[in-house]
Amino acid sequence: MGNRVKIAKSAYCGRFAPSPTGPLHFGSLVAAVGSYLDAKFNDGQWIVRIEDLDRQREIKGAASRILHTLEALGMEWDGQVVYQSQRLTYYQAALDELNQRDLIYPCVCSRKEIADSSIVGINGPIYPGTCGEGPMFVKDAHALRVRTHHKPIVFKDFLRGLCMQNLKQEIGDFILRRADGFFSYQLAVVVDDAQQGITHVVRGADLLDSTPRQIFLQQLLGYDTPYYMHLPVVINSVGEKLSKQTRAPAIELSCALMYLVQAIRFLGQNPPAEIVQGDIASFWQWAKKNWRIQQIPRDSARGINSCA
Ligand code: GLU
Numbered sequence: 661m662g663n664r665v666k667i668a669k670s671a672y673c674g675r676f677a678p679s680p681t682g683p684l685h686f687g688s689l690v691a692a693v694g695s696y697l698d699a700k701f702n703d704g705q706w707i708v709r710i711e712d713l714d715r716q717r718e719i720k721g722a723a724s725r726i727l728h729t730l731e732a733l734g735m736e737w738d739g740q741v742v743y744q745s746q747r748l749t750y751y752q753a754a755l756d757e758l759n760q761r762d763l764i765y766p767c768v769c770s771r772k773e774i775a776d777s778s779i780v781g782i783n784g785p786i787y788p789g790t791c792g793e794g795p796m797f798v799k800d801a802h803a804l805r806v807r808t809h810h811k812p813i814v815f816k817d818f819l820r821g822l823c824m825q826n827l828k829q830e831i832g833d834f835i836l837r838r839a840d841g842f843f844s845y846q847l848a849v850v851v852d853d854a855q856q857g858i859t860h861v862v863r864g865a866d867l868l869d870s871t872p873r874q875i876f877l878q879q880l881l882g883y884d885t886p887y888y889m890h891l892p893v894v895i896n897s898v899g900e901k902l903s904k905q906t907r908a909p910a911i912e913l914s915c916a917l918m919y920l921v922q923a924i925r926f927l928g929q930n931p932p933a934e935i936v937q938g939d940i941a942s943f944w945q946w947a948k949k950n951w952r953i954q955q956i957p958r959d960s961a962r963g964i965n966s967c968a
Contacts (some may be wrong), residue, residue: 671702671703671704671859672699672702672703672704672705672859672860673699673704673705673706673707673856673857673858673859673860674695674696674698674699674704674705674706674707674858674859674860674861674862675695675706675707675708675709675853675856675858675861676691676692676695676696676706676707676708676709676730676737677708677709677710677711677849677852677863678692678708678710678711678726679710679711679712679714679717679718680710680711680712680718680719680722680723680726681717681718681719681722681904682719682722682903682904682908682910683722683725683726683729683910683911684725684726684729684730684910684911685902685903685904685908685909685910685911686894686902686908686909686911686919686922686923686964687864687893687894687901687902687903687908688726689733689911689919689920689923690864690891690892690893690894690923690926690927691862691863691864691891692730692735693735693920693923693924693927694862694889694891694923694927694956695860695862695863696735697924697927697947697948697951698860698862698889698951698953699860699862700944700948700951701948701949701951702860704859704860705738705739706735706736706737706738707737707738707739707741707742707856707858708727708730708737708741708742709741709742709743709744709852709856710723710726710727710741710742710743710744711744711845711848711849712743712744712745713744713745713842713843713845713848714842714845715745715842719904723743727741729910729911729913732913732916733911733913733916733919733920733940734916734940734941734943734944742852742856744848744852747848747851747852748843750851750852750855751843751847751848751851752843754847754850754851754881755804755836755837755843755847757881758806758836758880758881759804761880763806763807763880764804764805764806764807764836765791765792765794765804765805765807765833766791766798766802766803766804766805767787767790767791767802767803767804767805767833767835768791768797768798768799768802768803769787769790769791773790774787774788777790778832781830781831781832782830782831782869783831783869783870785832786829786830786831786832787805787832787833787834788832789832789833791805792805792807792833801839801840802839803835803837803838803839804835804836804837805833805834805835805836806833806834806836806876806877806880807833808827808828808831808832808833808834808876809827809828810826810827810828810829811826812824812825812826813825813826813827813872813875813876815871815872815875815885815888816888817868817871817888817889817890818887818888818889818953819889819890819891819953819956819958820865820868820890820958820960823868823871823872824872825869825872827872827873827876831872831873834846834873845870846870846873846874846877847877849870849874850874850877850878850881850883851881853874853883853886854878854881854883854884858886859886859887860886860887860888860889861886861887861888861889862888862889862891863890863891864890864891864892864893865890865891865892865893865960865961866893866901867890868890868960871888871890889953890960891927891956892926892927892956892957892958892959892960892961892962893960893961893962894926894961894962894963894964895961895962895963895964896908896963896964897963897964899961901961902964916940917936917938917939917940917943920940920943920947921935921936921943924947926962926964927955927956927957928952928955928956928957929947929950929951929952929955930955931943931946931947931950932946935947
């Protein structure tokens with residue numbers, strides 16, 4: 661199928677891709693600020709994509725609240741905001757292409773069957789490939805999995821250096837479309853990053869394990885692989901990642917500058933006193949000019965108080 665996308669090349673195009681499962685909190689702010697500053701320091705573009713594929717997890721109004729918060733924090737995105745829920749035909753086209761090349765297969769295994777017959781890997785049970793030879797029968801509701809291989813996927817992360825994963829062994833054939841019909845994050849993110857011409861992906865280290873799956877799909881679909889930088893994720897006092905599930909509080913706009921200062925300190929930057937006590941405009945002016953990725957801590961997670 662001729663649906664390969666000609667990727668527009670620009671020197672630098674970064675993105676922030678929040679899921680609208682709740683308001684922006686300090687953890688997601690760090691990813692937003694890191695990707696924004698890296699793009700702006702490099703005179704690049706920064707786009708915002710709302711990852712609203714999973715309608716069951718979506719909180720009504722969260723997307724517009726996130727966008728409003730970014731605006732109030734003085735973070736300007738380039739172009740139109742893109743919503744994944746409006747891009748389903750592109751994901752389907754990518755699936756069709758993979759299907760024609762026999763790279764995906766229907767899977768009718770239940771969660772329980774998989775749990776009973778798998779060993780648990782870094783990302784849950786490693787699917788043993790049961791349906792890969794052809795399922796016993798294909799029910800209406802079936803997932804679609806991609807055939808992985810043993811050839812290691814190797815990439816260089818700006819902060820973490822050389823990373824390597826054997827997908828077959830460490831992840832297994834993974835889902836591109838769920839049995840309930842939703843396209844998977846892995847598929848959508850790869851199609852979007854390519855079609856939006858993203859050259860640099862800067863995001864939380866919780867997604868480091870997903871990167872090899874995404875590179876693998878880029879290779880299958882003939883897309884370029886962007887550069888990757890995985891920032892430390894923010895953890896609370898009991899070691900949990902800040903998220904909606906761990907009840908991370910929303911950013912309060914009455915303390916906008918304080919949050920921004922904390923976010924760049926968390927990322928190892930040292931704003932001088934006059935910036936900390938100044939206003940948002942001079943904060944960004946300073947931060948865009950003085951962004952130093954060499955100062956970003958290499959750890960994959962850090963406590964929230966490490967920026968105080
Ligand atoms: N939507 C994902 C999240 O909110 C981020 C995806 C990405 O940056 O690749 O965790």
